[in-house]
Amino acid sequence: MSCTVAKFLGLCVLAFCAAIPTACAKAVNALVLEQLSKSQGKTTAYITPDAVRIVNQAIGYVIIAKAPAWTVFTINDKKKNYFVSEYSNWKPPAILGVDYCTGGAHWTKVGSERIAGFNVDKCEVEGAKRDKVGNEEIPRSGVYWMANDAAVPARIADLLALYFGVDCLHKLPVRFKAIPVSFDESMDRHPQVMMFLDTLSAHKAPVDTAVFELPKGHKRVVLDADVRMSRKTPKLLNNMLKDLDPIYGRGGRP
Secondary structure: OOHHHHHHHHHHHHHHHHHHHHHHHOEEEEEEEEEEEOOOEEEEEEEEOOEEEEEEOOOOOEEEEEOOOOOEEEEEOOOOEEEEEOHHHOOOOOOOOOOOOOOOOEEEEEEEEEEOOEEEEEEEEEEEEEEEEOOEEEEEEEEEEEEOOOOOOHHHHHHHHHHHOOOOOOOOEEEEEEOOOOOOOOOOOOOOOEEEEEEEEEEEEEEEHHHHOOOOOOEEOOOOHHHHOOOOHHHHHHHHHHHHHHHHOHHHOO
16 A cells, blocks of 8 residues: 555544544434424424424424523524514414413312323313303313423423413423313303324434524514415415314314
8 A cells, every 4th residue: 555545544534533523512312392283283392401493394484492591583494584582572473373371270180191201290270361152251271281201491391382372380291182262152162172282202313403503694584473474374274284183173173
């Protein structure tokens, strides 16, 4: 082997070895959640101890936040824009305007279960918030399943809860069933309990830390609707409703 070839091979080996730590440094082990909700359709969330990335599969916008500031960025990669909000002022960009926060006045733990690999507490709640049905006002009520063994920071758990339109309890929301809120006075006085949130799967996987960063070249906008909405939104919403049919049934479409 000539001296020149040997030097070339040596440089290749050094370059490869130097690249390994760099590549590893860009990866972090994340909890990957696949969830389906009445307010947001299909959602994939990537969660680490100090960052979260929430991908809305129906419309395509992305939400990211990370420690220490936890500033919330709502991003649209196709439109190349983003909206910024402080964590304390952030409002969930619900596609269908569904908000089912009960104001949790009375919580009662009624059991424990295992869902999507999590140990969860099952609680019944009668809320402080009330909704008008006909000439009556009824308290919001439902059943809430919260993971008690998921290593998810309270800020991220509450961000997800706000995103889905359910109560913030500092624990990962896994499932939520409730009597649907309706502003139609002809609504049945005894409606069936409906699934508002469910967890389809959960697993750990390495992800690039770049997914928790604001992409370069995007333009900041004043209204979050500018990030979420486009001319394709009606078609995307229809596809989202089709995704919800297996859980809610066609008759239960929002």
